[in-house]
Amino acid sequence: MLRYVNEFQLLSGDNRNRPRRSRSRPRRSRRSDGEMARATIEEISRLFAAIGITPTLAGLGLPSDRIDWTAELALGIDRLIKNNPRPSYLPAMKRLVKAAYDGDFAGSAI
Structure with missing residues (x-):
């Protein structure tokens, strides 16, 4: 659920739990914090796919009648x-x- 929660958080307007660059390092990119957050979400998804973690709850075996x-x-x-x-x-x-x-993923940002 990590990517879905991060997508959900991007709309919060509160930066506490939003994935972002470290404040302790100098900025090496001209990208905004929002762009860096998006890149982080994409990289998490890529990493999970590379190690075989399914991107859906259906793939984990959750029955559809247990969503609510x-x-x-x-x-x-x-x-x-x-x-x-x-x-x-x-x-x-x-x-x-x-x-x-x-x-x-788009539906999680609603």
Whole structure:
């Protein structure tokens, strides 16, 4: 779900958990933080594919009738929800889990 969550976070407007360049290193690129975040997401996806991690929850074996159940359980994980800079509500979590199930990266950014 990492790529889907990162896509979701890109719209938050809060930079705390957004993938970005390290502030401790000098900037070596003329790309913006948003462009670097996008490149990081793409590299994570490439790395996962290279080592054989499936990009979808369907590929992991989650039955389609458990998507809503998974979203409901995810909202109950306090440390994930409290540290999330973007408010998490059940409809948004259902869309995120459904996007991760289908492999719909654009759908996770809604």
